[in-house]
Amino acid sequence: MALNNTYGARLPQQETMVGAGVQLLLLALLGTAIGLGPAGWLTGLAFGIATWAVLTRALRRTQPSSFGPANRVTLGRAILVGGVTALVADSFQSSPPVSLLVGLTAVALILDGVDGKVARRTGTSSALGARFDMEVDAFLILVLSVYVGMSLGPWVLLIGTMRYAFVAAARVMPWLNAALPPSMARKTVAAMQGVILLVAGAGVLPYAVTLGAVLLALGLLVWSFGRDIGWLWRQSRRGPVEPVRKDGAGDERPRELVGAAAARSER
Template sequence: MTSENRVDMIELHRNTAEHLAWAGVQVLALLAVAATLGLGPLGWAAGIGCALGTQALVRRAMLRHATTCLGPADRITLVRAALTAVIAALVADGVGPGLLVVLGIVALISDFLDGQVARRTGTTSAFGARLDMEVDAFLILVLSVHVATELGLWVLVIGLMRYAFVAASWRWWWLRAELPPSRARKTVAAVQGIVLVAASSGVVPHAATAVLLALLALLWSFGRDVLWLRRSRT
């Protein structure tokens, strides 16, 4: 075995161990919730499914982006993925909003931190950006499912928007082109999480109006991006 192959094997084993460790963290978080609030079969199924799915998708993305190790910002993003798995378990189990809101707030804070850490440590990457985006999209989907139980199924449009865009890109190739950076797009995306967490609490007045305004902003943002991609196709 050459030295290069030996290094590759070491990296493979190290990555496998870290992925297993992150899966273990998610399971421990679910056990903590089960011990304090209780967790039924649906909650366990949702939580374990999210934990396994996250690790499988992370490994696949690392291979696609030729990434051999996780950066500090990536690990913060995985903390948010673990929080999202617990939130999904709470939503599936119908547990009260108290812990869900607290975890949602922590997840939103981590979304701010991972970008800051990536820039300050010089570890920004296409893999990290994609991981961050996908974890955010799933968190928004889970939160929209919870809020939809109170406000109506129309709220699910917020959570499904990203996945509808991806599905459309399978049919129209030009939707897969890279978009230019946009502060407006980032702001609208951040607003979705803030509004959905606030609406999840059940104590915010006019929650339906706030969620509707967030949805309209999201439709505008996606619509603007689609028009830009269509005009820029080659």
């Protein structure tokens, strides 16, 4: 029985190794197609190694019986985000095809609405899956902010770093970890971030329109953060509050506070 448990625990970790291999294959394809430079290769490899290491550590700690279909979808999204990251890093030294970057990003955003549904339909929702999903979303928004910021200015990074600033603040102000009530406005604002950054990065709109759209996205995100932080502060003054749910099955966690790139149901 102990041997079976050990073997079962190793299976999910083996899937992360497969994911790392697919990440390397994607980078090789990008290198063959566009001549990915050193910056792109190094950044893409760093992303792949970091993803494999963090995910493997989490699997060893939680020891799930299987990796799960929803996590496979999220891992696929992470691989695409690794490709986007490599292309953005390479864009500092060369000009990779915008269509390729937009295509990878678009698929990653579309799949963001798939993994949650798969988790619910298969009954495989988990805290690990929810966290994995959130971190992939957050990093994609950060990378897109870097890319768009090269043309609009460094202020665009506020969109990508806001979630990380919130997490850092929550470490010293625990009341920020409390659960929030569901909000359609919050979901809508979160959904806009990835879509607007994708359109802005595609360069299909006039500069003035693109600038206005990104400013609007940032303004709405600041408003949404401010509203939720204000609500959490008022609740904290009234007494102990319920912590954020960790099972990923509810809808209490604010999507933009965890960097979600598109509207979807929580896992």
